[in-house]
Amino acid sequence: MAEHDEIRSLRDALSVTPDNLPLRLHLAERLMQLGRAEEAASEFRDALSRAPNNPACKIGLARAFYEQEKNSEALVIVEDLIRNAERPAAAYLLHARLLLRAGDVARAVREYKKAVDDDPGVADEALAERLGVTGFEEASGSEVVDGKLRQRGDDEEGPSNLAVERPKIAFKDVGGMEDLKEEIRMKIIHPMTHPEVYKAYGKSIGGGILMYGPPGCGKTHMARATAGEVKARFLSIGIHDVLDMWIGQSERNLHEIFETARRNKPCVLFFDEVDALGASRSDMRQAAGRHQINQFLSELDGDKGDNDGVLILAATNAPWHLDSAFRRPGRFDRILFVPPPDAPARAQILRILMQGKPADGVDYDHIGKKTDAFSGADLKGLVDVAVEGKLKEAMKAGVPKPLNTKDLLNAAKGLRQSTKEWFATARNYALYSNQGGIYDDILKYLKL
Numbered sequence: 001m002a003e004h005d006e007i008r009s010l011r012d013a014l015s016v017t018p019d020n021l022p023l024r025l026h027l028a029e030r031l032m033q034l035g036r037a038e039e040a041a042s043e044f045r046d047a048l049s050r051a052p053n054n055p056a057c058k059i060g061l062a063r064a065f066y067e068q069e070k071n072s073e074a075l076v077i078v079e080d081l082i083r084n085a086e087r088p089a090a091a092y093l094l095h096a097r098l099l100l101r102a103g104d105v106a107r108a109v110r111e112y113k114k115a116v117d118d119d120p121g122v123a124d125e126a127l128a129e130r131l132g133v134t135g136f137e138e139a140s141g142s143e144v145v146d147g148k149l150r151q152r153g154d155d156e157e158g159p160s161n162l163a164v165e166r167p168k169i170a171f172k173d174v175g176g177m178e179d180l181k182e183e184i185r186m187k188i189i190h191p192m193t194h195p196e197v198y199k200a201y202g203k204s205i206g207g208g209i210l211m212y213g214p215p216g217c218g219k220t221h222m223a224r225a226t227a228g229e230v231k232a233r234f235l236s237i238g239i240h241d242v243l244d245m246w247i248g249q250s251e252r253n254l255h256e257i258f259e260t261a262r263r264n265k266p267c268v269l270f271f272d273e274v275d276a277l278g279a280s281r282s283d284m285r286q287a288a289g290r291h292q293i294n295q296f297l298s299e300l301d302g303d304k305g306d307n308d309g310v311l312i313l314a315a316t317n318a319p320w321h322l323d324s325a326f327r328r329p330g331r332f333d334r335i336l337f338v339p340p341p342d343a344p345a346r347a348q349i350l351r352i353l354m355q356g357k358p359a360d361g362v363d364y365d366h367i368g369k370k371t372d373a374f375s376g377a378d379l380k381g382l383v384d385v386a387v388e389g390k391l392k393e394a395m396k397a398g399v400p401k402p403l404n405t406k407d408l409l410n411a412a413k414g415l416r417q418s419t420k421e422w423f424a425t426a427r428n429y430a431l432y433s434n435q436g437g438i439y440d441d442i443l444k445y446l447k448l
Contacts, residue, residue: 176345213338216377265309
């Protein structure tokens with residue numbers, strides 16, 4: 001039977017029995033197999049209207065959205081599914097795909113492992129290879145040797161390549177973000193420069209600030225500039241510096257990281273993608289992850305050593321996945337929203353990015369107004385595209401010409417703001433999961 005004949009036959013059968021859910025799902029699946037995701041989404045929606053709580057209908061619609069690259073819509077459905085008690089393995093698998101597409105590889109790996117833990121039958125070799133998940137049994141946190149669970153011994157290596165920096169940039173090198181700079185001054189810089197005043201009030205020199213917001217808006221750059229502002233050492237920690245496949249080693253890595261910071265006071269200790277290290281314990285099924293978070297909390301509290309003089313900054317694109325215990329006073333007791341830069345800040349960022357490049361009469365303020373919702377990373381991409389265009393012209397004409405306003409505006413027209421998808425997801429959390437008003441800044445930014 002030809003493909004179109006098969007689909008027509010299924011539609012004819014449904015016209016007679018429109019409430020036949022298995023038949024409608026079969027039609028939707030066939031449409032997915034034929035690459036007709038938009039039509040499949042319509043059938044999955046129809047099925048959901050008849051069976052609103054059916055997991056197969058929900059995961060099917062999420063898959064159809066994923067195939068259409070409607071990532072935000074798919075993510076909302078998937079996250080709703082994995083919050084339920086049943087938590088189908090297929091939902092974790094699709095969550096891993098969505099996270100990988102968004103560039104969040106660490107959390108994608110974690111979700112993929114959850115999927116395979118729940119149902120080994122969903123394992124996908126192609127996805128595992130893209131995630132770098134090889135030797136899955138060993139990577140899950142333990143290894144079976146001679147019938148016994150083996151864990152890394154104390155003689156094994158801890159975190160490697162911990163580079164303590166002396167940043168040469170300061171706040172003047174960061175465009176915009178004035179409110180965030182002022183918060184950091186009050187929490188970190190003033191205690192460092194006026195320790196006697198703070199100690200008179202019984203305030204220790206240290207503490208934590210959690211920065212959250214869309215990717216590419218300068219959270220990491222701000223952390224490095226903070227260290228440069230107070231002439232402190234800087235220790236940048238990624239998830240690869242902490243996570244280890246051996247039982248107990250991730251906790252030891254965390255302790256050694258904090259000890260390194262304590263030995264190098266004053267030190268700004270920066271955790272990037274902190275949600276991957278401090279995910280909600282209620283979502284975890286393995287004790288190893290909970291032990292790691294407990295260790296992290298203990299180190300933040302200074303139970304394992306004196307944190308006076310250790311200034312802790314962390315960044316995340318997904319604060320809703322962070323365990324609520326991290327937001328307790330004394331830990332990350334300042335939760336700061338880092339929005340995309342406004343028009344004056346965009347102009348300032350462009351001036352910084354254009355330093356050292358040939359330019360002629362560029363109207364940065366005008367370009368700043370024309371690049372609404374562009375992140376700092378988007379603006380860097382804009383400059384790169386404009387430079388590439390000029391290089392092509394120079395290769396043809398044989399004469400290099402400086403960049404002008406028109407070049408930058410033309411480059412902006414061909415770029416898509418990377419922040420919009422993040423706000424589509426954040427909006428849902430701000431509206432429907434805003435306990436204690438933690439996401440009020442998002443609502444204010446979106447004018448909701």
